[in-house]
Amino acid sequence: MRLATWNVNSVNARLETVLKWFEAEKPDVACLQEIKCIDEKFPAEAFERLGYNVAVHGQKTYNGVALLSRTPMEDVLRGLPGDPTDEQSRYIEAVISGPKPVRVASIYLPNGNPIATEKFGYKLAWMSRLHAHAQTLLALEEPLALMGDFNVIPEATDAAHPSDWTGDALFQPESREAFRALKWLGLTEAFQAMDGRPDSYTFWDYQGGAWPRNNGIRIDHALLSPQAADHLRACVINREVRGWEKPSDHVPLIVDLDL
């Protein structure tokens, strides 16, 4: 079973590129982030034509997440539990049906910049809610994959120029600590477990020639419960996609499970 995550930076602006990638990599399940549209504007028919079921938690202009699955999805949860006043669409979860069901979440964790503002507090509070919810899900002792744009650079080796990020929310000690604490609940970071080479990035900024200079960071991650990690076969970053026409600033991350 092939799971994938990709921050597409507007699903409608990127549709041609996204569909091209779907036809090349044929994921069974795909988690999309930053779809940047409301549910009604999501191009569901284009994905249905490729054989996917669609679940969307959209938002006007900003954010927005979606799940695409070859098999029907059950128990769809829209929005991260823990704060009913949170209006940002950054979390969608569903159980992927099949002989071996897997619960999958598409996560767009808050960026948190600038750190001197309430945005950083929102990021840390959101991570705390994610921690609590992950604890609840792990207690189910089921195959589980939390995938998405975590907006956290875990280690200095996950940035081409770590010193450029010292004042940035993505590399703050608090952000990195919260990410580590999440993993310590018993989640396996798939890329670290399988490939794990340093200088492997998932994001290159549009500005300053970041891609041609390979000035990237690794901020898109897949976290697996023990019941999913037991079946982990491969985890790869589709780096080449950043060089395609009209690219997103993020590239897809693929997880293959023997399920």
Next chain:
DNA sequence: ATGGTAGACCTTCTA
């Protein structure tokens, strides 16, 4: 040299 990119949208915000 105080710039630079991209997307959505009302002209500025977010990343």
